[in-house]
Amino acid sequence: MLLIIFxxxxxxxxxxxxxxxxxxxxxxxxxxxxxxxxxxxVLYLTLGAEFLAAAxxxxxxxxxxxxxxxxxxxxxxxxxxxxxxxxxxxxxGFPAVAVILAVIASVLIKSQGLGTVHLSDKITSTxxxxxxxxxxxxxxxxxxxxxxxxxxxxxxxxxxxxxxxRKGGQ
Amino acid sequence: xxxLLTFFLWSLLKCVVVTVVLLIGVAYTVLLERKLVGRIQxxxxxxxxxxxGLLQPLVDGAKLFLKEELIPGNVYKPLxxxxxxxxxxxxxxxxxxxxxxxxxxxxxxxxxxxxSDVNFGLLVILGITSIGIYGIALAGWSSNNKFSLxxxxxxxxxxxxxxxxxxxxxVGVGMRAGSLNLRVIIESQTSNKGLLSxxxxxxxxxxxxxxxxMAAYAETNRSPFDLPEAESELVAGYHTEYxxxxxxxxxxxxxxxxxxxxxxxxMLFLGGWTSPFGNLVPMPHNTFLLGLVQAFGPIxxxxxxxxxxxxxxxxxxxxxxxxxxxxxxxxxWRVLLPLxxxxxxxxxxxxxxxx
Numbered sequence: 001m002l003l004i005i006f007x008x009x010x011x012x013x014x015x016x017x018x019x020x021x022x023x024x025x026x027x028x029x030x031x032x033x034x035x036x037x038x039x040x041x042v043l044y045l046t047l048g049a050e051f052l053a054a055a056x057x058x059x060x061x062x063x064x065x066x067x068x069x070x071x072x073x074x075x076x077x078x079x080x081x082x083x084x085x086x087x088x089x090x091x092x093g094f095p096a097v098a099v100i101l102a103v104i105a106s107v108l109i110k111s112q113g114l115g116t117v118h119l120s121d122k123i124t125s126t127x128x129x130x131x132x133x134x135x136x137x138x139x140x141x142x143x144x145x146x147x148x149x150x151x152x153x154x155x156x157x158x159x160x161x162x163x164x165x166r167k168g169g170q
Numbered sequence: 171x172x173x174l175l176t177f178f179l180w181s182l183l184k185c186v187v188v189t190v191v192l193l194i195g196v197a198y199t200v201l202l203e204r205k206l207v208g209r210i211q212x213x214x215x216x217x218x219x220x221x222x223g224l225l226q227p228l229v230d231g232a233k234l235f236l237k238e239e240l241i242p243g244n245v246y247k248p249l250x251x252x253x254x255x256x257x258x259x260x261x262x263x264x265x266x267x268x269x270x271x272x273x274x275x276x277x278x279x280x281x282x283x284x285x286s287d288v289n290f291g292l293l294v295i296l297g298i299t300s301i302g303i304y305g306i307a308l309a310g311w312s313s314n315n316k317f318s319l320x321x322x323x324x325x326x327x328x329x330x331x332x333x334x335x336x337x338x339x340x341v342g343v344g345m346r347a348g349s350l351n352l353r354v355i356i357e358s359q360t361s362n363k364g365l366l367s368x369x370x371x372x373x374x375x376x377x378x379x380x381x382x383x384m385a386a387y388a389e390t391n392r393s394p395f396d397l398p399e400a401e402s403e404l405v406a407g408y409h410t411e412y413x414x415x416x417x418x419x420x421x422x423x424x425x426x427x428x429x430x431x432x433x434x435x436x437m438l439f440l441g442g443w444t445s446p447f448g449n450l451v452p453m454p455h456n457t458f459l460l461g462l463v464q465a466f467g468p469i470x471x472x473x474x475x476x477x478x479x480x481x482x483x484x485x486x487x488x489x490x491x492x493x494x495x496x497x498x499x500x501x502x503w504r505v506l507l508p509l510x511x512x513x514x515x516x517x518x519x520x521x522x523x524x525x
Contacts, residue, residue: 027249027311034304054293058337062300063330066307070326073311073319123289126350 002119006046013039024080026072030065037061048121051129184285185266192265196425197227203484210488234418242313242411249312254412254419257305261426264298267291268433269353271443271468283443283469284353291352292344295434296337299389303329305423306391306398310408321407324495325398328388331502332395336385338510342378342517343369343438356442364448368441374520377513379439383482384506386431388498390424393487397495432479433472440475443468 016035023029041056085093108114133141201216201223208215216223241250268291271283281287288294303326310322344350346369347358361367369375388395399407409420436442445451445467454460493501 027308031249031304031308038301050288050290051293054290054297057297058293058300062297062303063333066300066303066326066330069304069307069311070323070330073307073323073326126290127348 002046006119009039009042027069030068030072034061034065046119047117048123050123051126188285189262192426195429196422199425199480201227202480206484207488234415237414240413244314246312249308253305253309253312254416257302257423258419260298260302261423264295264430267294267352270472287353290350292350300333306408313411315411317404318408318410321398321404325391325408328397328498331499332385332388335502335506335510336389338514339378339381339385340438341514342375345518345521352437356437359441360444365446370439374517375439381506381510381513382435390427390431392483394490394492395498396492397498400492428480428483432476435479436472436475443472445471
């Protein structure tokens, strides 16, 4: 039963990802990305990570992608123009993709303790997750929150700078 | 019958019953709104069809079904057609985790008054509500109409902003119950003290309740935050180009969302199906009567609480004028969000002191 659900949503996820690349209109691409994110959430759920699944839907599909579609609608972006690409992009792009894939694959194969999650694992409760997050992994968690804070401050600084120049010019 | 088949049949039955009751509820919420707003504005409201106008929803439904289905020429058709389905679908699905009554087992059904008892029910409701934004956003964009687009932009910006405050105002409730399971949250509010053990009074969530209500009104695009369909500025906002049943689907989605918000507020702050009198009212001794009271008493309390929220919705709509858009955004980010964070700090200190 779980395996059927897994295959179904893994297929949906891949189909969404391919559709994202093939669509020429930005809003269709954004919607395909939503399909990818929601099916990823279902995959998390089949692996027993219920909080992660909910957070995936609420944060990525519900907030970040709304912002994406918001920007697409606001700019009223037209259709993408298809070109075959330049010689530079072909000659650099494909080797770069191959190198990145090789690096990720080698790191994943070498590292210990990965790949121990199974489809029939019991559900990890939010309590266990928060105990792990706030006791054992508290330093990485706090560092990540500082990173997000820096990004927010950067955005505010950028927005304020434009404001100041306009006032100075008047 | 095998357990799987029993489960499947019970789930199907529960889905059908809940959907039918919800849709009837939606129809009569519209009537309630028209009657009440009528009385607030010193007129009668619909009173021609049936006794006291009680059959008005039927006639309204027939009218919407029989109207001509009009699809303008320059709309982006795939999204134009799918947008009302997303809106109504999300509005109907989110009620599936709501427990309408206490644990009640009959003929092999695990719990009769809840479609699915999931461990993170609160997050499921929040997640499905946040997906529902796409219905409105895509409707406005695909209509290829300036007013629709403006309505959709307003709506998505407003819903993203207020979603934060909405989620954060519920943190205190989760802290008191120690769980995100809606059944556990309601059971954390049951004690002999009746309404004094509800989160709004006993759990120090009084401010959280009002913060939640304000955020929820904005999240369901209802007055005084109904900027996305402000008829004085935007014709009808995101559903300007929709007609017949497609318009009716947006209409139904809005009212179904109101009912869901009422259910969530009932479950999280007013103790769900529990009686406000606690154990003060004696139970009948007759076994048959006792069973009847245990089965339908909780549902009665639940319906009364949800109804009072719907009444409040209409009352607010009839009373308060609409916000200006910059006021709306300023209120969401500068007032509501800091207050919810203060509420989290305050309630966590209170729970830490009392534990």
